[in-house]
Amino acid sequence: MTFHNPEYLFLLLLLIPIVFWYVWELHKSDASLQISAHRNLKQFPQSKKIKLRHIPFVLRILVIACLIIALARPQASNSWRTQNTEGIDIMMALDISSTMLAGDIKPTRLEAAKSVATEFILSRPNDNIGLVIFARESFTQCPLTTDHAVLVNLFNGVNNGMIEDGTAIGLGLANAVNRIKDGKSKSKVIILLTDGSNNSGDIAPITAAEIAKTFGIRIYTIGVGTHGVINIPVSTPMGIQYQRVQSEFDAKSLENIANLTGGKYFGATDNSKLRNIYQEIDKLEKTRIKIQQYSKKDEQFYLFSIFAFVFLILEILLRNTVFRKIP
Incomplete structure (x- = not known):
């Protein structure tokens, strides 16, 4: 796969500070509760909802990544080449x-x-x-x-x-x-x-x-x-x-x-x-060289656009249903 506008791929680097920001905000938002002892709390396992609470953020990252890749216009090439050389x-x-x-x-x-x-x-x-x-x-x-x-x-x-x-x-x-x-x-x-x-x-x-x-x-x-x-x-x-x-x-x-x-x-x-x-x-x-070359490129950006749309819909649904936050 090749890219028509590969310079847009550098925008993927922006995802790094976004991830750091999310982790930082998550750490600051941790709630605290004073209790006399926490030894008995270890017997209660974390719920699946707690374990999967980062899924909306992951989906948002995937949306941004897919949109950036789509902007770079990925292309699949279908080509054949015949070369006859005589030294x-x-x-x-x-x-x-x-x-x-x-x-x-x-x-x-x-x-x-x-x-x-x-x-x-x-x-x-x-x-x-x-x-x-x-x-x-x-x-x-x-x-x-x-x-x-x-x-x-x-x-x-x-x-x-x-x-x-x-x-x-x-x-x-x-x-x-x-x-x-x-x-x-x-x-x-x-x-x-x-x-x-x-x-x-x-x-x-x-x-x-x-x-x-x-x-x-x-x-x-x-x-x-x-x-x-x-x-x-x-x-x-x-x-x-x-x-x-x-x-x-x-x-x-x-x-x-x-x-x-x-x-x-x-x-x-x-x-x-x-x-x-x-x-x-x-x-x-x-040196005499005879070359026959055929090349055809198919645009693949629409696939990443579809993925971005699907991930966005999933994020909205999950954020407003399963992972909905109550003020």
């Missing part, structure tokens, strides 16, 4: 090379990428999503799954140093293609995020993209970070030291990969742009 397969390929520790995107490129990607995952509850990470080599952190809680936990566990340093974009793409190509969904997508150019691995990025194209897989590529000199944290015997390196990624190669597979290339130089990119991908790859 898509999404494989995320994430670069975890040392340059992803640069702080030009706060707190670091890698942490920003993980945070925004987690938001994207949680916004796609119907999709099969997996994760491949790569540096000089590549491995699958999480296969395609609809258990996004597990995926997010594995995503949060990703850190630099899990793989030997380097940037094998082609190897990462090939691994993602291998994981997604046999999926049952009609739509298959790879989201590749990197901040460098391919310098490792035996598979060229464009070759991996051609393989993806043969399986009908679209690739969205994201080049993350700013161009120029950046500071990279490096572990040394003296602790963490920062090394200045030139930041650049092969935007042309990433663009060719995306165009070849029917995807799109994006450049992210700060947190807001990175978030906007995932939001745009979310719009481009909307």
Whole structure:
């Protein structure tokens, strides 16, 4: 049951002070009679009339409560809903090379990428999503799954140093293609995020993209970070030291990969742009949902109005007959 005007239900709180007032007045109106002893009075039980003398007040409370509920307009709904959903397969390929520790995107490129990607995952509850990470080599952190809680936990566990340093974009793409190509969904997508150019691995990025194209897989590529000199944290015997390196990624190669597979290339130089990119991908790859909905609501306020009327008549009758007070 739902209510068209639920705010009127707060009026039910007024019944609390009314009950307190009744109890207080009842206590004040108690009569007293002086007698020598009351021990013999205990053998005389209270009459039923005394025990039931509060019924008129209870009926009045019920009258007020029913009228308030009627004002709130209770409604019974009779509805059915049919929803057919078809999720898509999404494989995320994430670069975890040392340059992803640069702080030009706060707190670091890698942490920003993980945070925004987690938001994207949680916004796609119907999709099969997996994760491949790569540096000089590549491995699958999480296969395609609809258990996004597990995926997010594995995503949060990703850190630099899990793989030997380097940037094998082609190897990462090939691994993602291998994981997604046999999926049952009609739509298959790879989201590749990197901040460098391919310098490792035996598979060229464009070759991996051609393989993806043969399986009908679209690739969205994201080049993350700013161009120029950046500071990279490096572990040394003296602790963490920062090394200045030139930041650049092969935007042309990433663009060719995306165009070849029917995807799109994006450049992210700060947190807001990175978030906007995932939001745009979310719009481009909307899950198809077919909904048939029917809803009918029946007013139920008249039932409570009838109850209020019945309780009121009962109260008047009882107060003027059985529980009539003689001055």
